[in-house]
Amino acid sequence: MTDVTSQTLRLLRESKGWDVPRMARELRNAARDTGEDIAAHHGLVKMIPQWERGNRVPRERYRLLYLKIFQDMADRVSSGMAFGTELALRLAEVHSRAASLPGPGQVRALEAAALARPGKTMTPAEIRALAAESIASLHEVAGKLAKLSALLGDDEVGEVGS
Amino acid sequence: MSAREDEIRRLVAELDAHIAEVEARVAALKALVADGDIQAEEEDPS
Numbered sequence: 001m002t003d004v005t006s007q008t009l010r011l012l013r014e015s016k017g018w019d020v021p022r023m024a025r026e027l028r029n030a031a032r033d034t035g036e037d038i039a040a041h042h043g044l045v046k047m048i049p050q051w052e053r054g055n056r057v058p059r060e061r062y063r064l065l066y067l068k069i070f071q072d073m074a075d076r077v078s079s080g081m082a083f084g085t086e087l088a089l090r091l092a093e094v095h096s097r098a099a100s101l102p103g104p105g106q107v108r109a110l111e112a113a114a115l116a117r118p119g120k121t122m123t124p125a126e127i128r129a130l131a132a133e134s135i136a137s138l139h140e141v142a143g144k145l146a147k148l149s150a151l152l153g154d155d156e157v158g159e160v161g162s
Numbered sequence: 163m164s165a166r167e168d169e170i171r172r173l174v175a176e177l178d179a180h181i182a183e184v185e186a187r188v189a190a191l192k193a194l195v196a197d198g199d200i201q202a203e204e205e206d207p208s
Binding site: 087090091094097098101102107110111113114117120121122127130131133134137138140141144145147148151152 | 166167169170171173174176177178180181183184185187188190191192194195197
């Protein structure tokens with residue numbers, strides 16, 4: 001997992017809807033299945049945020065446990081193709097980040113809120129332009145996801161701003 | 163590496179960049195809203 005960024009660890013965890021203590025439990029469960037001796041729950045609860053912030057790099061045994069836990073996601077994404085785990089995890093990360101983006105309606109709501117309470121840093125025209133650029137970028141994301149979906153031969157990739 | 167995998171890697175890199183753009187712009191919009199909230203409170207602390 002050397003090519004997976006610290007941010008990916010957080011996104012993988014969040015993609016399952018797990019908080020840090022749950023991630024710690026899952027790591028311990030996975031370790032128990034394989035007979036691994038790993039840190040106690042409270043130690044993992046401290047280490048996981050450090051790994052996710054990039055302050056520390058997880059040791060190999062923890063990287064292998066992450067792979068074991070998220071292998072199902074990697075398998076689903078690679079869906080039988082001969083991808084390496086690194087690319088499969090990159091795909092999973094992109095899916096997760098795209099799915100957590102706001103939709104155009106939410107961007108419009110933010111734009112309206114910003115316009116209703118103007119600060120001193122941007123003019124209304126700049127706020128409108130920022131929102132329009134956000135929505136344009138969202139469309140770019142949707143277009144690229146559609147291309148990726150076609151290339152992967154599946155129809156589960158195209159989720160933006162759920 | 164196959165041409166298909168190359169294409170997938172290229173698309174993932176482009177997606178990464180577009181997603182980062184959206185994340186940055188949305189963060190800027192949220193910061194503007196928060197900034198407006200703070201100013202509104204300062205002007206009307208009641």
